[in-house]
Amino acid sequence: MAQKPSIPKGTRDFSPVEMVKRNYIFDTIKKVFQLYGFMPIETPSMENLSTLMGKYGEEGDKLLFKVLNSGDFLSKIDETQLRERNSIKLTTKISEKGLRYDLTVPFARYVVQHRNEINFPFKRYQIQPVWRADRPQKGRYREFYQCDVDVIGSNSLLNEVELIQIVDEVYKRLQLNVIIKLNNRKILAGIAEVIGEADKIIDITVAIDKLDKIGLDNVNKELVDKGIAQEAIDTLQPIILLSGTNQDKLAKLKELLASSEIGRKGIEELEIVFNYLNHLNVNTEVELDLTLARGLNYYTGAIFEVKSKDMEFGSITGGGRYDDLTGIFGLKDVSGVGISFGADRIYDVLEQMNKFPEETEATTKVLFINFGEKEESFCLPILAKLRANGINAEIFPASQKMKKQMTYANNKNIPYVILVGESELEEGMLSLKDMETGEQEKLSPEQLVEKLT
Amino acid sequence: MAQKPSIPKGTRDFSPVEMVKRNYIFDTIKKVFQLYGFMPIETPSMENLSTLMGKYGEEGDKLLFKVLNSGDFLSKIDETQLRERNSIKLTTKISEKGLRYDLTVPFARYVVQHRNEINFPFKRYQIQPVWRADRPQKGRYREFYQCDVDVIGSNSLLNEVELIQIVDEVYKRLQLNVIIKLNNRKILAGIAEVIGEADKIIDITVAIDKLDKIGLDNVNKELVDKGIAQEAIDTLQPIILLSGTNQDKLAKLKELLASSEIGRKGIEELEIVFNYLNHLNVNTEVELDLTLARGLNYYTGAIFEVKSKDMEFGSITGGGRYDDLTGIFGLKDVSGVGISFGADRIYDVLEQMNKFPEETEATTKVLFINFGEKEESFCLPILAKLRANGINAEIFPASQKMKKQMTYANNKNIPYVILVGESELEEGMLSLKDMETGEQEKLSPEQLVEKLT
Numbered sequence: 001m002a003q004k005p006s007i008p009k010g011t012r013d014f015s016p017v018e019m020v021k022r023n024y025i026f027d028t029i030k031k032v033f034q035l036y037g038f039m040p041i042e043t044p045s046m047e048n049l050s051t052l053m054g055k056y057g058e059e060g061d062k063l064l065f066k067v068l069n070s071g072d073f074l075s076k077i078d079e080t081q082l083r084e085r086n087s088i089k090l091t092t093k094i095s096e097k098g099l100r101y102d103l104t105v106p107f108a109r110y111v112v113q114h115r116n117e118i119n120f121p122f123k124r125y126q127i128q129p130v131w132r133a134d135r136p137q138k139g140r141y142r143e144f145y146q147c148d149v150d151v152i153g154s155n156s157l158l159n160e161v162e163l164i165q166i167v168d169e170v171y172k173r174l175q176l177n178v179i180i181k182l183n184n185r186k187i188l189a190g191i192a193e194v195i196g197e198a199d200k201i202i203d204i205t206v207a208i209d210k211l212d213k214i215g216l217d218n219v220n221k222e223l224v225d226k227g228i229a230q231e232a233i234d235t236l237q238p239i240i241l242l243s244g245t246n247q248d249k250l251a252k253l254k255e256l257l258a259s260s261e262i263g264r265k266g267i268e269e270l271e272i273v274f275n276y277l278n279h280l281n282v283n284t285e286v287e288l289d290l291t292l293a294r295g296l297n298y299y300t301g302a303i304f305e306v307k308s309k310d311m312e313f314g315s316i317t318g319g320g321r322y323d324d325l326t327g328i329f330g331l332k333d334v335s336g337v338g339i340s341f342g343a344d345r346i347y348d349v350l351e352q353m354n355k356f357p358e359e360t361e362a363t364t365k366v367l368f369i370n371f372g373e374k375e376e377s378f379c380l381p382i383l384a385k386l387r388a389n390g391i392n393a394e395i396f397p398a399s400q401k402m403k404k405q406m407t408y409a410n411n412k413n414i415p416y417v418i419l420v421g422e423s424e425l426e427e428g429m430l431s432l433k434d435m436e437t438g439e440q441e442k443l444s445p446e447q448l449v450e451k452l453t
Numbered sequence: 454m455a456q457k458p459s460i461p462k463g464t465r466d467f468s469p470v471e472m473v474k475r476n477y478i479f480d481t482i483k484k485v486f487q488l489y490g491f492m493p494i495e496t497p498s499m500e501n502l503s504t505l506m507g508k509y510g511e512e513g514d515k516l517l518f519k520v521l522n523s524g525d526f527l528s529k530i531d532e533t534q535l536r537e538r539n540s541i542k543l544t545t546k547i548s549e550k551g552l553r554y555d556l557t558v559p560f561a562r563y564v565v566q567h568r569n570e571i572n573f574p575f576k577r578y579q580i581q582p583v584w585r586a587d588r589p590q591k592g593r594y595r596e597f598y599q600c601d602v603d604v605i606g607s608n609s610l611l612n613e614v615e616l617i618q619i620v621d622e623v624y625k626r627l628q629l630n631v632i633i634k635l636n637n638r639k640i641l642a643g644i645a646e647v648i649g650e651a652d653k654i655i656d657i658t659v660a661i662d663k664l665d666k667i668g669l670d671n672v673n674k675e676l677v678d679k680g681i682a683q684e685a686i687d688t689l690q691p692i693i694l695l696s697g698t699n700q701d702k703l704a705k706l707k708e709l710l711a712s713s714e715i716g717r718k719g720i721e722e723l724e725i726v727f728n729y730l731n732h733l734n735v736n737t738e739v740e741l742d743l744t745l746a747r748g749l750n751y752y753t754g755a756i757f758e759v760k761s762k763d764m765e766f767g768s769i770t771g772g773g774r775y776d777d778l779t780g781i782f783g784l785k786d787v788s789g790v791g792i793s794f795g796a797d798r799i800y801d802v803l804e805q806m807n808k809f810p811e812e813t814e815a816t817t818k819v820l821f822i823n824f825g826e827k828e829e830s831f832c833l834p835i836l837a838k839l840r841a842n843g844i845n846a847e848i849f850p851a852s853q854k855m856k857k858q859m860t861y862a863n864n865k866n867i868p869y870v871i872l873v874g875e876s877e878l879e880e881g882m883l884s885l886k887d888m889e890t891g892e893q894e895k896l897s898p899e900q901l902v903e904k905l906t
Contacts, residue, residue: 005562005782008499008550013563015570016492016577023493035840037817037847039469039865040476044596045498045552045582046461046518065499066521068548070586074540082535087527095521097461099498109458110466117468119864121850124469129498133523143497156850158829165837280833329458364490376611380733384618387488394490397574397609411572412492 010134010142020363021356025174025346026127026147032169033125033149036162041124043106045131046097053098055105055328063132065099065142066091099131103148103340104325111152112329120153127343141344150338152325157269159337160302160321161276167306167317167339168284174346175355177309178316179285183292184270185299185320187253190263191239191290194256195232204228205293208240212291216240239290246274246288269301298322304339308349316345361392366416366432366452367409368395369402375420382430382445391452409435416452463587463595470866473816474809478627478799479580479600485622486578486602489615494577496559498584499550506551508558508781516585518595519548552584556601556793557778564605565782573606580796592797603791605778610722612790613755613774614729620759620770620792621737627799628808630762631769632738636745637723638752638773640706643716644692644743647709648685657681658746661693665744669693692743699727699741722754751775757792761802769798814845819869819885819905820862821848822855828873835883835898844905862888869905 007013014022030040046067053061073094074082081093100106103126111118127147134140149166151159164180171178192201203226207219214222219240223233239256242249250267257263270288277286292303301321308316319339326334350356366386368379379395386393396405409417419431419440430448433440443451460466467475483493499520506514526547527535534546553559556579564571580600587593602619604612617633624631645654656679660672667675672693676686692709695702703720710716723741730739745756747768754774761769772792779787803809819839821832832848839846849858862870872884872893883901886893896904 005504005566006501007497007504007562007566008501011497011499013497013567014493014495015567016494019493019495034815034817034845035843037820037845039816040467040472041469042467042472044460044464044466045584046464046596048459048461051458051460062523065523067552068519068521068544070515070518072540074538074543082538085527085535087525090527091521099520109460113458113460114466114468119861121861123847131498143499151850154850158848158850162850169840276833279830281837362487363492364487367490377732380729384734387622390488392487392490394576395611397604397607397611397615408572408574 008142010136010140012141012143020360021350022343022347023362024356024360025343025350026145028173029147029170029341029343030125030127032166032173035169036123036166038123038125038149041107041110041126042128043100043103043110043126045099045129047100047106047109049092049096049098051109052101052105056101060101063134064101065131065133066095067097067099069094069096100128101132102130103128103146105328107148107150108325109329111334112326112331115331118153121159122152123150124152125149139344139348145343147341147343148338149340150336152336152338153334155323155335157272157302158276160273161280163304163319163337163339164273164277164284164286165280165282167304168282170317170341171284171306174350176346176349176353178306179287179309181287181289181292181305181307182270182273183289183303184266184301185303186262186266186269186301187257187290188266188293190257190260190266191236193260193263195228195235197228197232200226200228202297204236208291209293211240242290246286249288249290250274266301273302298325300324300335302337310353311349313345313349315342316349317341364392364394364412364414366391366393366418367405367412367414368393368418368420369405370396370399371419371421372399375399375425378425379418379420379430382448385445385449386452389449389453391449393452418448461595463589463593465594465596473813474803475796475800476815477809477813478796478803479598481626482600482623482794483578483580485619485626488622489576489619491576491578491602494560494563494579495581496553496556496563496579498552498582500553500559500562502545502549502551504562505554505558509554513554516587517554518552518584518586519544520550520552522547522549553581554585555583556581556599557791558781560601560603561778562782564787565779565784568784571606574612575605576603577605578602592801594797598796600794600796601791602793603789605789605791606787608776608788610725610755611729613726614733616757616772616790616792617726617730617737617739618733618735620757621735623794624737624759627803629799629802629806631759632740632762634740634742634745634758634760635723635726636742636756637719638754638756639715639719639722640710640743641719641746643710643713643719644689646713646716648681648688650681650685653679653681655750657689661744662746664693695743699739702741702743703727719754726755747771747773751778753777753788755790763806764802766798766802768795769802770794817845817847817865817867819844819846819871820858820865820867821846821871821873822858823849823852824872824874825852828852828878831878832871832873832883835901838898838902839905842902842906844902846905871901 052064077093129143129145131143167180188205189201192198192204207222211219220233242252253267292305299320300323303320304318305315306317317339321337323335325336368383370376383393383395415435417433424430429442431440431442505517530546582596582598584596620633641658642654645651645657660675664672673686695705706720745758752773753776756773757771758768759770770792774790776788778789821836823829836846836848868888870886877883882895882897884893884895
């Protein structure tokens with residue numbers, strides 16, 4: 001009756017080797033978050049469906065994993081409802097909880113629910129899995145981690161600057177070359193305004209966003225298709241093709257958006273951010289990119305995106321400022337700004353660039369080969385001493401064949417093994433073997449501790 | 454249209470203060486696991502219901518949270534099935550995934566599924582949430598973390614010893630006084646055998662287990678009720694009332710169980726474990742307790758339980774050896790031994806004993822009070838220098854009222870604030886205020902870094 005075991009499609013097991021690498025990413029990110037004064041929170045995996053539904057659009061509602069009510073859920077369904085055979089309608093009767101789809105909506109819910117206990121400005125980070133009933137495909141999973149960091153309750157642009165510093169520091173520590181793209185929703189609004197199409201801001205931005213992929217002619221065609229006036233499209237050309245340094249672009253934008261109040265405000269915000277960055281020691285290149293428009297429906301100020309410079313890969317970090325995240329739960333006028341690190345993509349980049357560190361403090365440094373009772377007796381107190389000195393160490397739990405024990409050490413990437421045979425026992429010494437070079441040396445217990453510490 | 458936000462009953466939000474405390478527990482446990490050569494794995498939150506169902510008894514099946522299939526799940530239900538109005542039967546048609554109920558079954562599934570990649574003996578730990586549709590009550594949640602550590606693929610008793618050492622080390626680091634209770638399923642089997650009731654082992658153990666709570670008379674009454682012969686109950690009396698040191702108890706058991714092979718085997722196992730413990734430096738008291746019977750249905754050798762000595766509290770850690778965990782998934786004869794730390798209970802004990810450390814490296818050490826543009830400009834590079842030296846530091850993001858900024862520091866338990874006003878600016882110095890003593894000193898940037906490092 002044995003079952004062939006498997007896991008749901010789109011989900012993953014993480015082996016020890018993968019976990020060590022993932023934890024390297026999470027620990028690096030957390031350490032930097034903490035350096036900047038951010039503190040962790042966690043929210044439940046299940047939220048009430050009333051909290052989640054309607055927040056991610058119609059498509060998002062479908063992609064929510066819904067949890068069946070416990071007990072005799074059918075007892076509350078009347079005959080008519082049952083006969084209707086409408087899965088969507090029935091769902092609302094038999095399910096009232098769902099798995100969280102992202103960390104943003106639960107965070108907004110958290111802020112509103114706990115607003116009287118929260119110390120504003122609230123600098124929080126949150127690293128937890130989210131679930132989406134997406135069609136699984138390469139690089140897209142039904143369960144994956146998000147790493148979000150936000151400041152809420154402060155509209156100071158210093159927060160934008162610190163998020164950029166965090167990105168700079170995280171990728172410096174991960175040894176990845178990245179570029180930070182920066183834009184501002186107010187500038188996009190200004191552009192739409194000066195070309196006389198203020199209400200078409202989303203269509204315009206979506207089209208401009210495709211410049212790299214489809215080229216200028218096709219962007220212009222799309223603008224025509226969306227019903228943008230030819231005159232407006234003409235006015236837009238110098239903006240789409242804006243180039244040069246950030247200063248050049250800002251200077252040009254100042255001319256072009258002179259008549260738009262919101263546009264001028266966006267330029268001013270960007271200038272303040274760039275001034276801070278010049279003043280501080282940010283090494284990562286920060287590029288003003290007007291085609292950047294991600295999450296436009298709720299960003300209201302800065303928009304960020306980070307890309308690897310070494311590899312063609314989508315965005316590995318992104319975010320922006322939102323002025324009304326908590327409004328959906330009844331708390332108005334709380335401005336926030338945040339970014340999210342894409343752990344799975346960062347993992348893939350590090351893996352392909354071979355940038356994971358070889359040494360880690362999370363794995364075993366030394367294995368005692370087990371030669372039998374007498375030798376074990378001699379080794380165990382020394383093993384305890386190594387551990388007392390903070391050295392990850394283990395002994396093979398039984399005196400099995402030497403080859404089996406060495407294979408165990410090899411498979412687990414343990415850099416050293418300790419051999420204690422007859423002669424070592426007599427001398428009270430231990431032989432330490434370097435698994436990479438094959439070199440072996442005899443050491444006293446004290447020398448061993450010193451050597452491995 | 455604002456919703457009043459709430460979370461599903463039995464679930465929890467964790468605030469930054471709670472998270473720091475929880476992470477202190479998890480980090481302490483993980484560090485010790487790693488010292489002993491254990492490596493982390495993670496499994497998906499959702500498992501196929503075929504993996505989970507039938508593993509936790511009928512009651513357990515009801516307590517599984519089931520996830521509704523995506524899409525038009527009703528389209529696969531025929532008229533008869535619908536009319537039957539049987540929630541349990543319908544569930545199997547509209548749901549094929551469930552949230553994991555514990556870490557043991559997913560681990561068994563993992564071992565079988567990945568048996569060709571695993572390096573045996575497999576020393577793994579796993580710290581992840583589990584979900585149970587239990588009726589929520591004080592101290593019982595529908596989502597909670599388990600911390601499991603197991604060695605699988607080795608029947609060496611050294612593994613039992615190392616788990617006891619891990620318990621000893623974890624609670625030493627957490628500064629809690631605990632007692633480790635130890636028993637062995639083979640001894641219980643031997644007892645049932647010598648009193649002539651081998652098939653009633655579970656009834657007998659369940660009754661003995663209640664000795665502390667209901668007293669000897671009631672235990673004996675329960676044994677009668679279960680149909681145990683009076684003669685057997687009489688033979689059992691000296692065993693139930695066994696007292697003295699572990700040596701005393703073992704000596705007595707040797708006499709009483711002399712005729713039972715499995716009983717003698719159990720005694721031998723315990724003696725080996727106690728010999729190891731005497732040889733090593735285990736400070737925690739380890740007590741042989743014959744009334745200990747937890748998880749009897751699948752433990753086959755050692756049984757562990759850890760209790761706080763300072764507080765009346767249930768078990769805070771427990772486990773044992775199981776010889777056929779993976780059999781349910783078709784892999785026979787793989788012996789394992791493991792324990793599980795109850796993070797929520799450990800949290801409650803630490804909280805009530807006031808044993809959480811005051812200082813932590815996870816929180817902000819110093820806040821720069823923001824007095825305005827000029828002062829901020831002076832402070833920002835110094836702030837960057839502190840962070841470069843690994844000091845968690847922040848600046849209030851805007852120059853708001855002094856009182857508001859000080860309150861922020863207070864609420865966040867930040868031990869130091871830095872004040873830079875006119876006079877400090879002129880001198881190029883910073884005033885460092887100790888928030889606990891109220892003392893204040895003027896320091897150069899270099900002195901500041903040195904002081905806080």
